[in-house]
Amino acid sequence: MATDYDAPRNKDDDQSNESLEALQAQRSGGAKTALIDVEDSDTAEGIDLPGADLSGEELVVQVVPAREDEFTCSSCFLVRHRSQVAREKNGELYCRDCEG
Template structure:
């Protein structure tokens, strides 16, 4: 059948491509190569990010207490509750 010939040809081409990549030192495409590049992390170690993220803000900016976005002072709608116009 024609389908068998084309699949055999494809298999041969893929094998040649993999051999060529190994001999030339070029990385192979595929999930196996990507997984080999990414270092594994030990999930049982319980690594957590320590510290608090503090947004950079100037005197002309504030952090809305509801949406937690850094906004310009001109967007401050409720200074007592520190809410932006969108959240007020």
């Protein structure tokens, strides 16, 4: 059945006359308990706080030296291709993004 949403609404007298007790009985009968899904990563043990002691941790990082066609920007310290050099000042190279 199609509904005309632009038409004025008519109040149904039988719905507006329900007693407070009937409404509370409906609410308590259909009450549902919310369940919380907690994963292992959501616990406090999975969060590293600033200033935490990480002296026992060991990082494994492979350092790749810069290639001949790369440089490190003296402003943002990102490794860029030589085609991104915007200027050189006092032997330091600056990229186009920092000079733009």
